[in-house]
Amino acid sequence: xxxxxxxxxxxxxxxxxxxxxxxxxxxxxxxxxxxxxxxxxxxxxxxxxxxxxxxxxxxxxxxxxxxxxxxxxxxxxxxxxxxxxxxxxxxxxxxxxxxxxxxxxxxxxxx
Amino acid sequence: xxxxxxxxxxxxxxxxxxxxxxxxxxxxxxxxxxxxxxxxxxxxxxxxxxxxxxxxxxxxxxxxxxxxxxxxxxxxxxxxxxxxxxxxxxxxxxxxxxxxxxxxxxxxxxxxxxxx
Numbered sequence: 001x002x003x004x005x006x007x008x009x010x011x012x013x014x015x016x017x018x019x020x021x022x023x024x025x026x027x028x029x030x031x032x033x034x035x036x037x038x039x040x041x042x043x044x045x046x047x048x049x050x051x052x053x054x055x056x057x058x059x060x061x062x063x064x065x066x067x068x069x070x071x072x073x074x075x076x077x078x079x080x081x082x083x084x085x086x087x088x089x090x091x092x093x094x095x096x097x098x099x100x101x102x103x104x105x106x107x108x109x110x111x
Numbered sequence: 112x113x114x115x116x117x118x119x120x121x122x123x124x125x126x127x128x129x130x131x132x133x134x135x136x137x138x139x140x141x142x143x144x145x146x147x148x149x150x151x152x153x154x155x156x157x158x159x160x161x162x163x164x165x166x167x168x169x170x171x172x173x174x175x176x177x178x179x180x181x182x183x184x185x186x187x188x189x190x191x192x193x194x195x196x197x198x199x200x201x202x203x204x205x206x207x208x209x210x211x212x213x214x215x216x217x218x219x220x221x222x223x224x225x226x227x
Contacts, residue, residue: 034215043203043218044154046112088153090216098144101154101215 002027004102012108019076021105023089026070032092033065034099035074037085044088048074054110079109113138115207115220123225124194131190132222134204137182142207144178144216145177157202160187194226 036044048063092099149168164181204219
């Protein structure tokens with residue numbers, strides 16, 4: 001069974017610090033990896049997608065992928081209170097395929 | 112990214128009844144999916160809505176309970192049949208863009224369902 005694992009949290013980080021969110025997946029055939037942010041009462045919003053080993057940066061966000069270790073992470077630099085949300089890791093297999101979500105990590109940025 | 116709308120945005124229903132949720136996209140998309148998110152939980156994929164053919168259901172979900180239609184490339188419906196309180200959830204439509212980022216899924220605003 002294909003699984004995506006995340007620590008449910010809550011993860012509490014002081015404002016201005018780096019928040020580090022982690023995700024592992026079970027299927028070595030996975031090809032595409034996503035991080036979604038979900039505010040309470042809202043639908044998931046795509047933050048980052050990554051397909052190759054290494055780092056991918058977009059503003060304050062950096063996604064890191066290590067296929068050998070089946071591990072993907074999201075770093076949020078200069079954390080802001082508005083970053084407080086649930087972060088969902090998702091994994092897919094091919095272009096336009098379905099994706100499977102992890103259980104999500106609740107992140108809280110404390111002032 | 113595609114703009115996705117869902118109707119209704121929320122509803123309160125009596126057990127034993129059925130509700131049909133509509134998903135409309137502003138452009139043609141390759142794939143459409145239906146997810147369920149129960150209170151405090153992550154997203155669970157119900158099925159892939161296939162244009163012109165029967166939907167592909169995930170383990171634990173069946174067509175009799177969740178019939179799905181997709182008559183064209185921009186519209187799909189999910190029906191929750193013979194509802195029970197356990198069906199109380201948020202139902203989300205998602206689509207895969209046919210653009211360069213074809214692997215990317217975008218979500219509609221969701222339909223909040225409460226079954227009494």
